[in-house]
Amino acid sequence: MSGLRIAVFASGQGSNFQALVEAASNGKIKGSIELLVSDKPQALVVQKAQSAGIPCHLFQPKDYPSREAYEQEIVEKLNNLKIDLVVLAGYMRLLTPVIVEAYAGRLINIHPSLLPAFPGKNAIGQALDYGVTLTGITVHFVDGGMDTGPIIAQRAVEVSAEDTAESLGASIHAIEQQLYPEVVSWFARGLVKLEGRKVTILAKECQENTQTAT
Numbered sequence: 001m002s003g004l005r006i007a008v009f010a011s012g013q014g015s016n017f018q019a020l021v022e023a024a025s026n027g028k029i030k031g032s033i034e035l036l037v038s039d040k041p042q043a044l045v046v047q048k049a050q051s052a053g054i055p056c057h058l059f060q061p062k063d064y065p066s067r068e069a070y071e072q073e074i075v076e077k078l079n080n081l082k083i084d085l086v087v088l089a090g091y092m093r094l095l096t097p098v099i100v101e102a103y104a105g106r107l108i109n110i111h112p113s114l115l116p117a118f119p120g121k122n123a124i125g126q127a128l129d130y131g132v133t134l135t136g137i138t139v140h141f142v143d144g145g146m147d148t149g150p151i152i153a154q155r156a157v158e159v160s161a162e163d164t165a166e167s168l169g170a171s172i173h174a175i176e177q178q179l180y181p182e183v184v185s186w187f188a189r190g191l192v193k194l195e196g197r198k199v200t201i202l203a204k205e206c207q208e209n210t211q212t213a214t
């Protein structure tokens with residue numbers, strides 16, 4: 001299939017992975033998911049990839065002498081498959097420069113908060129504990145830091161007094177499943193321009209989307 005060649009890295013349930021697979025198969029994303037990379041061979045996302053017939057690169061970090069060693073193997077695989085865009089979707093490991101530098105400008109992540117608020121683990125719990133009335137979702141380029149790369153798109157989600165981690169997580173997940181395929185479709189159409197920390201979405205309709213609170 002022609003179009004953007006995508007690899008997804010994930011360690012968990014795979015709801016974002018599934019949304020990306022569906023968007024690629026129904027043509028919303030002009031491209032194909034060529035590979036799932038997972039450090040958790042037992043994860044639900046791996047079953048989802050197998051059901052969809054998507055090749056998996058599965059590994060156990062403890063089988064390697066260093067993070068750099070398993071990342072070098074992954075980079076070779078990505079290069080062999082001519083991957084254009086690496087999409088992190090609940091991949092629970094910090095990347096080293098081996099991948100970050102090889103795929104600079106072609107490596108993105110989705111995070112369940114309005115960055116720079118609440119980076120790192122348990123962003124939804126952090127937001128609830130802090131008592132914010134508004135949180136959300138950020139899609140960003142990955143750099144060497146923890147959720148610090150240039151921001152591509154954000155969506156806001158209101159937090160109600162009754163919200164629990166489960167209910168807020170469900171609201172956030174539902175919006176993530178729309179936003180991530182949409183952002184990846186912008187890459188497939190060549191609309192995302194990165195200059196320093198500034199990200200421009202070249203089509204006007206998409207620029208408006210990035211500014212619309214949901």
Ligand code: GRF
Pocket residue numbers: 010011012013014015016017045089090091110111112173176
């Ligand atoms: C999502 O909430 C995403 O924002 C975060 O990890 C979670 C992955 O969920 N980075 P899923 O595995 O896609 O269901």
